[in-house]
């Protein structure tokens with residue numbers, strides 16, 4: 001005669017399976033907020049105002065001087081949510097990053113509620129444009145994110161530039177990057193980026 005499992009075992013098992021199934025449906029990627037691991041990511045963390053304890057800064061050095069000594073670039077602008085600095089390989093390109101660490105655009109769009117993701121996208125777009133104009137005295141043409149798996153640094157970063165960034169393969173194609181023209185409104189640009197990223201991943 002076959003032994004039957006007690007009712008509570010059946011219920012617990014069903015609940016556990018339901019939880020796994022729902023996590024598979026709603027979580028397409030790992031949403032844990034990770035810490036910077038590579039040296040470049042640690043420098044992005046440093047540019048964003050964090051990771052100070054990981055770098056030995058001399059007392060007579062400013063934060064910017066210490067950044068240049070250890071990472072090669074310095075923070076051009078910092079707000080409560082973003083930091084901007086030059087692409088170390090191409091000073092025609094301004095990078096703007098969230099101060100909170102997201103690995104890439106999929107991590108942000110998949111793991112935050114839409115209003116939070118849109119608000120951060122708007123800040124990144126706005127600050128990227130502002131810093132580009134302040135430093136280059138001309139309006140940018142493109143603002144682009146690498147798509148997931150096409151990024152070399154696992155810290156979400158928006159590229160703001162004119163023409164091409166050959167070393168980054170930008171603006172690239174819709175398969176490799178999500179780009180907007182920098183002359184559309186910030187609200188429009190954020191919505192287009194969100195749709196481009198969310199639409200492709202669904």
Ligand SMILES: [Zn+2]
Nearest residue numbers: 146152157168
């Ligand atoms: Zn990049």
